[in-house]
Structure formats: C-alpha cells, structure tokens
Amino acid sequence: MSAQIDDALAELNDRLAERGIHAPIYVHDGMTAVMVHRDGDMPAMFDRALEDGPEVVGELTAQIGRERGLPEDWLSRVGTEPP
Numbered sequence: 001m002s003a004q005i006d007d008a009l010a011e012l013n014d015r016l017a018e019r020g021i022h023a024p025i026y027v028h029d030g031m032t033a034v035m036v037h038r039d040g041d042m043p044a045m046f047d048r049a050l051e052d053g054p055e056v057v058g059e060l061t062a063q064i065g066r067e068r069g070l071p072e073d074w075l076s077r078v079g080t081e082p083p
Helices: 003-018 042-068
Strands: 025-028 031-034
Touching: 003 042
Parallel strands: none
Antiparallel strands: 025 031
16 A cells, blocks of 8 residues: 555544544455444444444545545545555
8 A cells, every 4th residue: 555545544543533433444355344333332332333433434534535635435445456
C-alpha cells in the first residue's frame, strides 16, 4: 500500500476511536472487510455497531477521501489497485 493510503487508514482509525468505534480493517486478495464494534460490553457493542457503525465508517471514509484528494470509495479500492 502507498504511504497516502497508510496515512488515510491511520486517520480513519483515529477518527473512529474518537467516537468509541473500533473497526479493524482486513485486506486480502482485493477484498476489504471492516469489522465494526463499539467500546463497552458485547450486547452494547453489537447493538451500536448495527445502529450506526457502518454509516460512520462510510461517512468518515468519504470525508477523508475528499480531504486527501482520494476517491470517496478509496477504502473499497484498497488491495485492488497496484501500490
């Protein structure tokens, strides 16, 4: 991955952490998977992740893309384009 994508991923992680959201990102053979959960006990994490986790990840990804001159769907492209 390029340094630009590494920096964008680090920023995404920081912004999610500010909201109490943990979202490990896995990239394998052109597929990107994001596992979203919140701080707290398991039922609360599960309920909150379903409630607003995926939307927050998508909104922040698009925002970071705009700010950094990347496509808004840059996270979906990680692992599908040459470094």
